[in-house]
Amino acid sequence: MAARPLVLLTNPIDARQAERLALHADLQLASATDADTLRREARNAAFIVVRAPLPPALFDEAPVLRAVVRHGAGLDMIPVDAASRRGVAVANVPGANAGSVAEYVLGQMLALARRLPQIDAALRTHGWDTARQLADHGADLSGRTVTIVGMGAIGQALARICGAGFGMRVIGVRRHPPADDARVQYLALADALPLSDYLVLACPLSSQTRGLIGAEALARLKPGARLVNVARGPVVVESALVEAVRSGHLAGAALDVFDTQPLPLDSPLRSLPQVLLSPHLAGITPGSMQRMSEVVVDQLLEMLQGRLPLHFVNPEAQEAILARWSHLSAS
Known part of the structure; x- marks a missing residue:
């Protein structure tokens, strides 16, 4: 039986949406959000849900990583160029909060x-x-x-x-x-x-x-x-x-x-x-967290079926991304 894909969460997501995702993948909450910890704990991850900055070197050290999804709209936490060079898809959740x-x-x-x-x-x-x-x-x-x-x-x-x-x-x-x-x-x-x-x-x-x-x-x-x-x-x-x-x-x-x-x-x-x-909380309410998590999980489920995410932000790397996904599926 094939191993279930691992989704690394840099921070918690809405509990109901985590339960929905857990029907299809294994979830792991990062033990810390410093660069070294995220690099280490991303090594076996197929997907990362991003609420903390990712170090560029992470993409060189995560051999089975398919995509990272920003739990929010801003992409400054994700080194998109580094992801694209490695054929890793990047998605976000615009407008939910x-x-x-x-x-x-x-x-x-x-x-x-x-x-x-x-x-x-x-x-x-x-x-x-x-x-x-x-x-x-x-x-x-x-x-x-x-x-x-x-x-x-x-x-x-x-x-x-x-x-x-x-x-x-x-x-x-x-x-x-x-x-x-x-x-x-x-x-x-x-x-x-x-x-x-x-x-x-x-x-x-x-x-x-x-x-x-x-x-x-x-x-x-x-x-x-x-x-x-x-x-x-x-x-x-x-x-x-x-x-x-x-x-x-x-x-x-x-x-x-x-x-x-x-x-x-x-x-x-x-x-x-x-x-x-205030401590960077303008977009955080129970309702907005639920909405953002729902769209994150929707996109992860799409990608688990081999489809590109709805809010795909690095389409210039699509050819490399699909090639990487094909290689990972065959291996």
Whole structure:
């Protein structure tokens, strides 16, 4: 009897979807997510479900690996070029948590606008009157301008909420703006920044977006603007952001992602009450985890039948991938 294929999980997935997958394959949860452990434990894996960064060398040391599937949309955790060179398919799950991330952004925008964390702290520490006085420095979202950098599934979901739900002016920044989106005004980033009350970063991390929001970009924002980052930490130059908040040019920020994760204990961001911090959880709710896991498992089951995944992200390597799969099936 042929051995069942092994699926390595870098992190847990939804329990019901894990049970569904376990009917067809053996599952192994990685004992740790450092590079050496993942390289070692991937050696017998046919598939990897990715929620932690994979080292490029892993693909040279995993002789039976057929595919890796990102439990989410962003591909920065997967060295796609290294996978393609070895004939390993790469898939992801675009859009499954877009609504969850958009709701997180909206919640943080409201918290920043109304200064809710500071009011909560003042009420607990200083009393009713002191807390109420902070309302004088709050703001409505209605009538304000939000610029969204990255108009994929998350950006589109947020644009709908901000425009239709809160009466905000929505500006979108993307490389190839659509010609027929009446809800969103598309501008170049340099032109959008001076108009922005809120700057939301929801773009992939790439060579074009790394360091995109540095001192120059922050200076172009109107005084008192606020920033929300649900993209990746390196899209923002953290030292420039800290200085912009300290100087008062930025009224506040909400950050779910950072240059270094976990956020170091000595990070200056921790000392800024105007900055709301969360540990890369914008897209994590029980519902979104279930949706992402379901699409991951759907694609794994397809590949177990020899079919390419629905959200196949390295089609340029298709010939090499199919050749590798054929060789592994014959051996």
